[in-house]
Amino acid sequence: xxxxxxxxxxxxxxxxxxxxxxxxxxxxxxxxxxxxxMARRSDEEGGGEEAxxxxxxxxxxxxxxxxxxxxxxxxxxIGQTANILLFLxxxxxxxxxxxxxxxxxxxxQLTIADFVVEAHDTHHPLGVGQYYEDQKQAAxxxxxxxxxxxxxxxxxxxxxVLKRNKDGDGVYGSELTYADLSLFQVVExxxxxxxxxxQQKRAKYPKLQRIREIVAASPRVAxxxxxxxxxxxxxxxxxxxxDELDAPA
Amino acid sequence: xxxxxxxxxxxxxxxxxxxxxxxxxxxxxxxxxxxxxMARRSDEEGGGEEAxxxxxxxxxxxxxxxxxxxxxxxxxxIGQTANILLFLxxxxxxxxxxxxxxxxxxxxQLTIADFVVEAHDTHHPLGVGQYYEDQKQAAxxxxxxxxxxxxxxxxxxxxxVLKRNKDGDGVYGSELTYADLSLFQVVExxxxxxxxxxQQKRAKYPKLQRIREIVAASPRVAxxxxxxxxxxxxxxxxxxxxDELDAPA
Numbered sequence: 001x002x003x004x005x006x007x008x009x010x011x012x013x014x015x016x017x018x019x020x021x022x023x024x025x026x027x028x029x030x031x032x033x034x035x036x037x038m039a040r041r042s043d044e045e046g047g048g049e050e051a052x053x054x055x056x057x058x059x060x061x062x063x064x065x066x067x068x069x070x071x072x073x074x075x076x077x078i079g080q081t082a083n084i085l086l087f088l089x090x091x092x093x094x095x096x097x098x099x100x101x102x103x104x105x106x107x108x109q110l111t112i113a114d115f116v117v118e119a120h121d122t123h124h125p126l127g128v129g130q131y132y133e134d135q136k137q138a139a140x141x142x143x144x145x146x147x148x149x150x151x152x153x154x155x156x157x158x159x160x161v162l163k164r165n166k167d168g169d170g171v172y173g174s175e176l177t178y179a180d181l182s183l184f185q186v187v188e189x190x191x192x193x194x195x196x197x198x199q200q201k202r203a204k205y206p207k208l209q210r211i212r213e214i215v216a217a218s219p220r221v222a223x224x225x226x227x228x229x230x231x232x233x234x235x236x237x238x239x240x241x242x243d244e245l246d247a248p249a
Numbered sequence: 250x251x252x253x254x255x256x257x258x259x260x261x262x263x264x265x266x267x268x269x270x271x272x273x274x275x276x277x278x279x280x281x282x283x284x285x286x287m288a289r290r291s292d293e294e295g296g297g298e299e300a301x302x303x304x305x306x307x308x309x310x311x312x313x314x315x316x317x318x319x320x321x322x323x324x325x326x327i328g329q330t331a332n333i334l335l336f337l338x339x340x341x342x343x344x345x346x347x348x349x350x351x352x353x354x355x356x357x358q359l360t361i362a363d364f365v366v367e368a369h370d371t372h373h374p375l376g377v378g379q380y381y382e383d384q385k386q387a388a389x390x391x392x393x394x395x396x397x398x399x400x401x402x403x404x405x406x407x408x409x410v411l412k413r414n415k416d417g418d419g420v421y422g423s424e425l426t427y428a429d430l431s432l433f434q435v436v437e438x439x440x441x442x443x444x445x446x447x448q449q450k451r452a453k454y455p456k457l458q459r460i461r462e463i464v465a466a467s468p469r470v471a472x473x474x475x476x477x478x479x480x481x482x483x484x485x486x487x488x489x490x491x492d493e494l495d496a497p498a
Contacts, residue, residue: 062413062421063353066360066406078352080359082331087352103327103336104312110329111315117366125374126387127394138375138387145376157315164311172311 009035010072012055015047017237018185020081020116021069026181027085029224030215031092037229039068082109085178094178101172108161108171108179112186115154119186119193120238122146122245132235132242143245147197151190155205158183162207169207169214176215183208184215189239197247258284259321261304264296266486267434269330269365270318275430276334278473279464280341286478288317331358334427343427350421357410357420357428361435364403368438369487371395371494381484381491392494396446400439404454407432411456418456418463425464432457433464438488446496 009028013021015037028035038055041047052068058077065079071087078084086106089095096102125142126135161171168174171183187208191198202209215221224230233239258277262270264286277284287304290296301317307326314328320336327333335355338344345351374391375384410420417423420432436457440447451458464470473479482488 063349063356064409064413065356066363066403076349076352078356080356083352083356083359086355100312100325103325103332106335107312107314107327107329107332110332114315121370121374125370125376126390127374127399129394129398130390135390138390141375141384141387145378149378150376154315160313164313 007034007036008073009033010038011035011069012038012052012072013069014052015039015049016231016234018189018231018233018239019069019237022185022231023081023178023182024069024071024084024088025229026185026215026221026224027088027092027094027178029229030176030181030218030221031088031094032220033088033092082106082113085109085182089178094176094181096172096175096177105172105177105179108158109182111154111157112179112182115150115186116238118146118150118154119189122193123240123242132240136244139242139245147194147247151194151197151201152204155190155201155208159205159207162211169211176218180211181215181221184212184221187212189233192233193239193241194246195241196249200247256283256285257322258282259287260284260318261287261301261321262318263301264288264298265480265483267438267480267482267488268318268486271434271480272330272427272431273318273320273333273337274478275434275464275470275473276337276341276343276427278478279425279430279467279470280337280343281469282337282341331355331362334358334431338427343425343430345421345424345426354421354426354428357407358431360403360406361428361431364399364435365487367395367399367403368435368442371442372489372491381489385493388491388494396443396496400443400446400450401453404439404450404457408454408456411460418460425467429460430464430470433461433470436461438482441482442488442490443495444490445498449496 011021011024011028013019039047039049039052056065058064061077063077065077069081069084070077070079071084078087086095089105095105122143123132123139124135125138132139165172170176170180216225235241260270260273260277262268288296288298288301305314307313310326312326314326318330318333319326319328320333327336335344338354344354371392372381372388373384374387381388414421419425419429465474484490
């Protein structure tokens with residue numbers, strides 16, 4: 001991976017998954033910001049998972065994060081995905097400037113975060129300390145409820161938000177915000193993890209499909225998605241494809 | 250319940266539980282703000298659960314919340330607990346004024362929110378659509394991991410945050426913030442839900458116990474806790490006491 005010489009931001013996140021870090025990566029990429037994905041560097045350059053874990057014990061700041069992702073700039077160490085997006089969004093034009101809109105987009109991001117937890121817990125209902133293979137039965141029960149009622153509750157809500165915005169394609173006003181980038185990621189992730197379910201539901205959510213296409217086609221994101229910087233979905237991240245958790249064939 | 254005539258804020262939340270609404274109530278009370286807990290009014294006054302559910306379909310605003318709690322002021326409808334606290338904190342002196350501190354306290358609040366989800370999921374690992382009684386076995390497995398590793402991971406983190414702040418008793422600077430009020434609520438809730446576990450761990454977290462005492466003794470919160478406005482912990486909320494989920498006797 002070729003790294004920029006002078007980077008504005010350091011992103012610290014697990015190097016082999018999209019996970020929560022992907023919401024941050026998408027904002028950095030869409031805004032064309034210079035950053036280094038620190039743990040994706042080689043071991044010699046100070047990257048790797050161990051370096052990430054070590055970095056969480058940093059003593060050069062008051063603001064020690066609980067978990068990745070976190071972002072380092074000249075004057076900041078900042079953790080929690082939605083908090084990072086709030087920061088980047090305000091600084092780099094990915095959030096509305098009016099107070100009501102600014103809080104509204106943050107509210108939507110936090111609701112996306114709730115959905116992400118529920119999507120994750122379909123495969124880990126009994127806790128992150130046990131392998132999927134050791135909680136498969138519980139995962140099937142949890143997934144049934146998720147498919148039957150939670151997915152429509154959330155996606156229906158976001159579809160309604162998009163529909164009510166008469167000024168543009170995104171959630172608010174005429175410009176895309178970080179919440180739109182996050183919605184792209186959620187729809188992508190859901191199609192990866194639950195392809196049959198999402199195929200069935202596709203026609204119900206035209207606005208969400210549209211925002212997915214718009215984000216994917218935006219020049220910087222399109223370039224990012226084709227690059228090696230975009231890690232593929234896999235069965236270590238949040239959105240995992242386990243055929244037995246998807247809708248019956 | 251006697252209601253103030255002219256209230257600054259409307260709080261909309263479930264009327265019979267502390268739940269996530271309690272984090273908002275504590276900030277409103279600590280700051281001495283005038284508010285009406287809308288769904289706790291009588292049916293004649295427009296209160297009750299049905300009124301709350303109806304209110305979520307409101308059409309007088311762009312900013313329709315996904316779920317309670319949400320807050321209404323003259324110029325705002327604002328949802329998501331951490332977002333409401335960010336708003337109240339900034340307006341009413343419960344958040345630091347410097348940008349780094351302001352983001353830091355929000356980061357901590359979001360980490361508290363993550364812990365609250367995990368505490369909730371000990372009794373509902375298979376989803377909110379099924380009764381506790383129908384997922385007791387799964388709840389016991391999830392609780393075991395929660396007690397064995399998650400509680401110390403989170404409480405140890407917060408204890409470290411409090412320890413590193415040399416300027417005061419709370420998480421940041423010399424004044425209490427909304428995150429300190431939330432830590433009070435978390436420690437209270439944990440003692441209610443897991444009394445034996447927390448008795449064993451008590452000595453490990455002196456700073457958390459101290460912030461709990463300081464918040465409880467602050468005049469407005471002390472008055473609130475004695476009032477009928479404070480709903481008791483119960484088995485409908487986030488922190489529920491099920492003896493079989495607590496540490497073995």
